[in-house]
Amino acid sequence: MLFKNPNATNSPYPTKLATVLNQETAHKSKQWLSTWPLLSRCATPLRSMTGTARALGINTLWIKDESKRSKLGSFKALGAPNALINLILTHFPTFEADKILLGKYREQLADFAVVSATDGNHGRALAAAAQSSGCPCTIVIHAQVSQEREDAIAEYGATMVRITGNYDESVEEADRIAKENGWIVVSDTSYEGYTEIPRDVMQGYGVMATETAEQLEAQEQKPTHIILQGGVGGLAAGVFSYFWEQYGVERPTFIVVEPRQADCLYQSAIQGKPSAATGSVDSVMAGLACGETSQIAWDFLQPSVDYFTLIEDQDAIDSMVHLAHSKYGDAPIVGGESGVAGLALLTKLAKLTQLNALSLNADSKVLIVNTEGATAPDLFKELTGISAEEIIAKQ
Ligand SMILES: Cc1ncc(COP(=O)(O)O)c(C=O)c1O
Missing domain, CATH: 3.40.50.1100 (Rossmann fold)
Incomplete structure (x- = not known):
């Protein structure tokens, strides 16, 4: 369930990649999108999960909460x-x-x-x-x-x-x-x-990275690890590229997590080229249920992602319940099936006492992204026993 990528480097952000995705274009996208009434006027919250971090045995856990991005429900x-x-x-x-x-x-x-x-x-x-x-x-x-x-x-x-x-x-x-x-x-x-349109889609995700970087800077903080969930790889490429450019040789450890049965990025890492998933591809994490790797995303992930990891559907469901019912006393969050994958990975490894396999320890400061809220509201209530509206009322 864990593959250490031999092709990951800690070089400065390569110029060749910077001509495709870069911070300047991410800032331009942010400005273009800022007028769209469907998006929240404010940055989405970067929540510090103190209770959960303590229970996991790490120093800090931030969740960038994209359930608040828009009534469209996701990043x-x-x-x-x-x-x-x-x-x-x-x-x-x-x-x-x-x-x-x-x-x-x-x-x-x-x-x-x-x-x-x-x-x-x-x-x-x-x-x-x-x-x-x-x-x-x-x-x-x-x-x-x-x-x-x-x-x-x-x-x-x-x-x-x-x-x-x-x-x-x-x-x-x-x-x-x-x-x-x-x-x-x-x-x-x-x-x-x-490649051009998917590149612009990924560049749009960079808007989330610009906000997160500003929020971290305001707290004078830097993550040691960033965990992102993978479907075709666009989200991870759009966000990791931003932080790679930001921190250069001192970049955080980058980790990708996928459902076991939709493991196209994990397989790509093993094969050393864009590859297809080996499983059924069907998963409760619907947004991550992709069988083919995005080629342009892979150009960014191959040289930068330190670990590729896999989780089970039940891990995601447990983490949805964790966030919805404020396990460990943190404020409740509407974390959808694909949104909770980063937390699901951390929880699984902590339970197996294997956090050190991702070089995580008591000093680690980890950033994860809740990429969606209750985008399928009936399923959300069925899996967590509570509706998104009830959670929002408690926040
Ligand atoms: C909620 C959610 N999270 C993560 C992802 C993964 O994004 P990507 O396919 O760009 O890797 C998706 C994709 O649809 C999604 O809907």
Whole structure:
């Protein structure tokens, strides 16, 4: 369940990577997105989990809480909208970037159709951004996407297409529909010959990193470890690249965690190249249930991630309950199935007294990200025994 990556380096942030993702562009994205009414005006909270850190046997545990990002429910609200703005600017260079999501160019964009596959959060964010800017949008979902996740996307006016296959087949179907109709695919994963849009999605995630860096700086703190959950790898690439650039040779230890049955990044680390998952890919952590590694994300992860790790579905469910019911006395948090993966990994290792396998000890200061809230509210209540609204009332 743990692989130490022999290709991880502690070099300064490479110039070649900085031409693809960098802090300057992350700050620009932050400014563009700041006008979108669907996003919270404030930075999402960076919560210090004192009780949990003590119980785990580490010095500090911060959770960046993306359940507060937007009513879209996850950090994905930063990725697709950023990519859509960039895409529109390439076709309409005279448009003002920060006016696009305000619907200023609705009439000119009435035939500018976009399409994407999703397992939930990316599609919801794209549908919302397309609706705000006035672009027609089609979202392709696979057999395992729940009805409540489908409804949450359809709420933003997207045309929904459901296929009988899995996530990777939905990606192929979105590509096929796009070619047939002359639409543009806005995907969060990259493949041969398709890298620019997923790059802009990842750059949008960098907005979360800029906020976190500012919050840590205000406390004069620096994490020793950052743990991020992996689906196709875009989140980890978008955030780790920022902190690599920030801290250079003194960067924290970077760790990726995935569901055991959707282990494409773990397998990529073992093979030394982008590889497919070996398991069923189906997981309660729906956002992480990806079978194929994003090629462009891998360019960042291969040289920087120190450890690739795997957890079980039950580990995630236990951590959802932990956050929802304030185990160890910390303020309760609405941590969704994919959101709690970092905490689930720490808890599992602490229980096995194996924290030292990730060079964690009583001095470690660890940053994790709750990447989603109750994006499937019925399932959330079923798994935790409490609704998101009840938790928010207690916060
Ligand atoms: C809530 C949540 N967390 C994490 C991820 C992983 O992001 P990525 O696929 O970019 O690795 C996703 C992806 O959909 C997600 O929805």
